[in-house]
Amino acid sequence: MTLKLFAKEQWLTTLEGLKESYKIFVPVRDGDFHTFMPLDEGKKPDFDYPNTRLSPKSLIYPQSERIFEYSLDESAPDAHILKETEKDYSPRAIVGIRPCDAHAFKIVELNFDSPEYKDPWWVQRYESTVLIGLGCNDPVSTCFCTSVGGGPFDEDGLDVILYDLGESYLAKGLTDKGEDFLAKAKGRTKADDASIKRAEELAKSASDKISVNVPVDRLKDKVINELFAASFWEEVAFSCINCGTCTYLCPTCWCFDIQDEVIGKEGDRIKNWDSCMFPLFTLHGSGHNPRDNKFQRVRQRFMHKLKYYVDKYDNGVQCSGCGRCVRYCPVNIDIREVCKLMNSYRSD
Amino acid sequence: MVTYTDEIRKTAKKLLEDKTVDVFIGYKKGTVPMMNEPVLVSDADKADTLYWDSFCGLNLCNYLTKRTDRIGILATGCNSRNIVTHIIENQIKRDQLYIVGIPCTGMIDHRAVLRAVKEREILEVTENGDSFTVKGNDFNETFDKKEYLQANCKTCTHRNPVEYDEVIGTPFEEQEVSEAYRDVEKIKGMASDKKWDFFTQMISNCIRCYACRNACPLCYCPTCFVDESGPQWVGKSIDPTDTMTFHILRAYHCAGRCTDCGACERACPVGIPVRQFTRKLNKDVFDLFKWEAGLSLDERPPLDVYRPDDYNDFIR
Numbered sequence: 262m263t264l265k266l267f268a269k270e271q272w273l274t275t276l277e278g279l280k281e282s283y284k285i286f287v288p289v290r291d292g293d294f295h296t297f298m299p300l301d302e303g304k305k306p307d308f309d310y311p312n313t314r315l316s317p318k319s320l321i322y323p324q325s326e327r328i329f330e331y332s333l334d335e336s337a338p339d340a341h342i343l344k345e346t347e348k349d350y351s352p353r354a355i356v357g358i359r360p361c362d363a364h365a366f367k368i369v370e371l372n373f374d375s376p377e378y379k380d381p382w383w384v385q386r387y388e389s390t391v392l393i394g395l396g397c398n399d400p401v402s403t404c405f406c407t408s409v410g411g412g413p414f415d416e417d418g419l420d421v422i423l424y425d426l427g428e429s430y431l432a433k434g435l436t437d438k439g440e441d442f443l444a445k446a447k448g449r450t451k452a453d454d455a456s457i458k459r460a461e462e463l464a465k466s467a468s469d470k471i472s473v474n475v476p477v478d479r480l481k482d483k484v485i486n487e488l489f490a491a492s493f494w495e496e497v498a499f500s501c502i503n504c505g506t507c508t509y510l511c512p513t514c515w516c517f518d519i520q521d522e523v524i525g526k527e528g529d530r531i532k533n534w535d536s537c538m539f540p541l542f543t544l545h546g547s548g549h550n551p552r553d554n555k556f557q558r559v560r561q562r563f564m565h566k567l568k569y570y571v572d573k574y575d576n577g578v579q580c581s582g583c584g585r586c587v588r589y590c591p592v593n594i595d596i597r598e599v600c601k602l603m604n605s606y607r608s609d
Numbered sequence: 610m611v612t613y614t615d616e617i618r619k620t621a622k623k624l625l626e627d628k629t630v631d632v633f634i635g636y637k638k639g640t641v642p643m644m645n646e647p648v649l650v651s652d653a654d655k656a657d658t659l660y661w662d663s664f665c666g667l668n669l670c671n672y673l674t675k676r677t678d679r680i681g682i683l684a685t686g687c688n689s690r691n692i693v694t695h696i697i698e699n700q701i702k703r704d705q706l707y708i709v710g711i712p713c714t715g716m717i718d719h720r721a722v723l724r725a726v727k728e729r730e731i732l733e734v735t736e737n738g739d740s741f742t743v744k745g746n747d748f749n750e751t752f753d754k755k756e757y758l759q760a761n762c763k764t765c766t767h768r769n770p771v772e773y774d775e776v777i778g779t780p781f782e783e784q785e786v787s788e789a790y791r792d793v794e795k796i797k798g799m800a801s802d803k804k805w806d807f808f809t810q811m812i813s814n815c816i817r818c819y820a821c822r823n824a825c826p827l828c829y830c831p832t833c834f835v836d837e838s839g840p841q842w843v844g845k846s847i848d849p850t851d852t853m854t855f856h857i858l859r860a861y862h863c864a865g866r867c868t869d870c871g872a873c874e875r876a877c878p879v880g881i882p883v884r885q886f887t888r889k890l891n892k893d894v895f896d897l898f899k900w901e902a903g904l905s906l907d908e909r910p911p912l913d914v915y916r917p918d919d920y921n922d923f924i925r
């Protein structure tokens with residue numbers, strides 16, 4: 262475990278220097294909110310940010326990704342044969358990612374990289390990416406990472422964690438990938454004891470700033486069918502407009518749909534984000550829809566995150582507490598409240 | 610605002626108690642600042658959860674579609690016009706409704722407030738008549754509500770409900786608005802390629818979450834054209850062509866029906882000003898037919914009537 266210091270005024274130069282080895286993504290302000298962009302797109306990085314509006318999941322798992330190509334030209338020798346679309350898996354670094362969003366990749370890894378099934382595109386991109394986290398000195402009021410197994414300086418899923426000490430960053434290498442990144446970074450100096458102490462204090466005071474406690478401890482003991490049949494779902498779902506905001510902004514929502522698109526005789530097979538909130542998500546070819554009602558779709562989202570995932574993987578909930586859905590749901594459906602209902606539900 | 614809340618609670622309680630309605634649709638106070646949640650109250654004892662302030666931006670008319678019970682519902686000017694539109698489009702029956710009208714002083718634009726406090730974390734917003742106070746960890750600032758209204762509320766000339774069974778508060782004189790369509794005129798003045806660039810840029814952040822469509826009371830089709838899968842009209846990726854198709858077609862479907870309630874724009878998680886599409890159509894419908902949606906139960910909307918004196922030759 263290496264501890265290094267980087268002066269903030271040198272930080273951009275350091276990152277520029279790393280461009281030889283990595284494609285670097287940094288938080289950039291774009292209009293009213295922040296988003297991750299490649300360092301070379303001429304926009305100034307802004308590391309003094311609460312979090313990005315959309316989670317960085319799209320950097321590993323793009324909203325639309327071409328996976329295969331094919332030709333429908335009967336005269337071509339490879340007509341109708343699916344060929345994998347060429348991809349760039351050269352090393353990338355996401356610099357400034359928040360701990361909850363890194364934790365989120367660990368949560369979805371269980372789904373995309375399991376012993377039985379692997380999503381080769383997700384796996385390769387995840388493996389070729391190094392995550393340089395930035396601890397949160399000032400968590401905001403919707404953050405509840407500490408309730409779901411994370412924390413503002415949680416290291417799980419990160420390769421390096423940065424402590425913002427005001428004038429400098431203290432960088433702590435956490436994995437071989439991370440150590441490698443730090444070894445390549447110019448302008449580093451050895452961390453002195455005072456800085457290390459300061460970093461520890463920051464982490465402590467950040468955790469203390471999160472006063473929200475969302476209870477998840479009893480979800481595991483609930484009987485699935487009882488929760489499924491709970492009396493509160495219609496009420497929880499009333500205001501929902503079944504949009505894709507919560508699932509598309511969420512770093513831990515992973516559902517996708519496969520579509521073929523053809524122009525002339527050339528076709529692409531595309532993997533697109535999908536959402537359990539959309540009626541089309543479960544529409545059968547027959548016309549039957551097992552989740553025809555809004556409350557069924559709302560129930561699915563919460564049951565998946567807070568019960569099915571919990572039971573299937575024994576790895577906590579499928580939520581990293583980033584608070585995006587809480588903040589941006591247009592009708593204020595609050596997962597923290599729903600979680601409380603589920604955690605305390607008694608069928609009698 | 611506090612007075613509205615009290616009045617709303619009292620009215621809803623009475624309506625539920627004397628069984629004038631089976632359910633009452635209003636808002637309850639949100640769990641995050643500048644956000645309230647639409648709520649359905651069916652028990653008179655729960656009427657006290659109802660709440661009102663200048664962050665009731667989601668159009669309640671959405672929750673009426675095809676309901677079969679008797680419903681009490683709050684309605685500001687624009688919401689009441691959407692309810693009228695719902696009735697003339699057979700999505701709900703007038704006699705199922707007990708409309709509680711609210712003369713509306715406008716909704717506050719939460720994005721503008723965030724900008725005003727330089728995007729610092731807002732912990733609480735309290736209203737006091739014409740002003741409101743925003744509190745954070747290390748700041749406390751008071752603003753003039755008028756300056757921070759949603760764009761659609763700034764130009765609204767129907768703040769009083771147009772159709773109701775009872776009004777809370779006192780209806781007031783409508784505001785005079787000059788150059789209500791300045792934004793539309795500005796785009797109209799652009800050369801075609803500039804217009805295209807403008808709209809392309811405007812929707813470039815769109816993630817196709819459809820919050821704008823789903824927040825709109827007009828978008829009640831059982832299957833939206835973008836969700837049609839046999840045949841599939843619109844691609845599902847974020848290809849700009851598909852995204853633009855969605856926006857332009859949706860806007861056309863709202864022609865002569867949109868009340869400029871602003872729900873679509875408010876709901877968008879990435880702040881796309883989608884009303885730029887519908888407003889042009891609102892203006893055209895007004896210029897061509899002197900029509901504003903939802904003002905009367907007795908008149909059919911211009912796009913679903915035949916008139917021998919239509920200004921177009923081809924239809925005569």
Ligand code: SF4
Nearest residue numbers: 501502504506507590
């Ligand atoms: S919970 Fe909120 S964000 Fe999610 S689908 Fe419903 S309205 Fe949209």
Ligand code: SF4
Nearest residue numbers: 511580581583584586
């Ligand atoms: S469910 Fe909500 S709070 Fe949890 S990870 Fe997803 S967006 Fe964040």
Ligand code: SF4
Nearest residue numbers: 825867869870871873
């Ligand atoms: S298009 Fe937008 S402004 Fe017009 S009625 Fe629908 S939600 Fe309201």
Ligand code: SF4
Nearest residue numbers: 815816818819821877
């Ligand atoms: S709400 Fe915004 S992001 Fe979602 S589909 Fe509409 S314009 Fe696009």
